Amino acid sequence: MLELNVKKPFEIELREIESIETPKKNEVKIRVSYGGICGSDLSLFKGKFAHGKYPVRPGHELVGTIIECGEQSNYEVGTRVVILPNTYCGECEMCRNGRTNICRNKKSLGINMDGGFSEEFVISTKLILPIPDDLPDEKAVLIEPFAVVVSGFNKISIKKGQTVAVVGSGSIGMLAAALAAHLGANVTAIDINSKKLEMVKRVGDIRTVHPQEITDEDKFDIVIEAAGVKSSVEQAFQLIKPGGSMLAIGLAPEVTIPFTQFVRNDQSIHGTITYNFPDDYLKTIDYLRNPDLNVAPIVSKVVPLTDYQEAYDNALSGDFGKILLKF
Numbered sequence: 001m002l003e004l005n006v007k008k009p010f011e012i013e014l015r016e017i018e019s020i021e022t023p024k025k026n027e028v029k030i031r032v033s034y035g036g037i038c039g040s041d042l043s044l045f046k047g048k049f050a051h052g053k054y055p056v057r058p059g060h061e062l063v064g065t066i067i068e069c070g071e072q073s074n075y076e077v078g079t080r081v082v083i084l085p086n087t088y089c090g091e092c093e094m095c096r097n098g099r100t101n102i103c104r105n106k107k108s109l110g111i112n113m114d115g116g117f118s119e120e121f122v123i124s125t126k127l128i129l130p131i132p133d134d135l136p137d138e139k140a141v142l143i144e145p146f147a148v149v150v151s152g153f154n155k156i157s158i159k160k161g162q163t164v165a166v167v168g169s170g171s172i173g174m175l176a177a178a179l180a181a182h183l184g185a186n187v188t189a190i191d192i193n194s195k196k197l198e199m200v201k202r203v204g205d206i207r208t209v210h211p212q213e214i215t216d217e218d219k220f221d222i223v224i225e226a227a228g229v230k231s232s233v234e235q236a237f238q239l240i241k242p243g244g245s246m247l248a249i250g251l252a253p254e255v256t257i258p259f260t261q262f263v264r265n266d267q268s269i270h271g272t273i274t275y276n277f278p279d280d281y282l283k284t285i286d287y288l289r290n291p292d293l294n295v296a297p298i299v300s301k302v303v304p305l306t307d308y309q310e311a312y313d314n315a316l317s318g319d320f321g322k323i324l325l326k327f
């Protein structure tokens, strides 16, 4: 069986491993069909995570089919599932309040425990969710990243006709732009990369601008920050209308914000991380089943696992939307 292995930062290999564990009690074995390469896979590859562990099998945006069940698993062979890549203990204060996304004992697949960029892997049934028959695998693989956006949107209420700016047109930014447009907002996408701006136009009726073209007149009811770079977060603050709000998804280490202006203008900022399982996943599946919501253009390429090097190089170039590995 083939699997990817990040030995240490900047060293990734595809290797053949002999055998794979059999699923115990409440575990199942998954045959992976698609895996999406995420910004966090690239951060792990570049050694940017303090909590990253090496060597590690990367990959957390995963869809596949159950091929073997532990005796207490209550699932059937042949069931197609999506993976929840963040563990939760179910016992800490956050979990008890339904906030599994900020579980104090959380571990992340593909970051500080083995992920699923492999032909097969074994996982607890606590971390899988069956997907409906009418949702093909190549679309279902977007559930995990899209759930990040859907979960964040729980904190802001986008109404028809509102103005929304999306800063950053990576996969998350494009998904946010698609959803905001779907909900009836007038969406402006901002990115330094013109290729990304061309891509985001395909998910809806979206105005696109380069950050340098932003004027003082550009103010928005809601600003969604999905670039996670100091300068972009700082610009995002300047784009919020008085009384408006910001949804912060991107992870910029440190920023300087105009605090007095922020308070005087009665603005709010909502930080958001991942999603709550299974609610946000179920909501995301409903969105993905809706033919009016066009997220297909977000996928730039589907690459066979054996061409992982090309897939990683493309993803690292920053010129592509979502790149999928096909197993």
Ligand SMILES: [Zn+2]
Pocket (backbone or CB within 6 Å): 038, 039, 040, 060, 061, 144, 145
């Ligand atoms: Zn991800």
Ligand SMILES: [Zn+2]
Pocket (backbone or CB within 6 Å): 088, 089, 090, 091, 092, 093, 094, 095, 096, 102, 103, 104, 105, 106
């Ligand atoms: Zn917990």
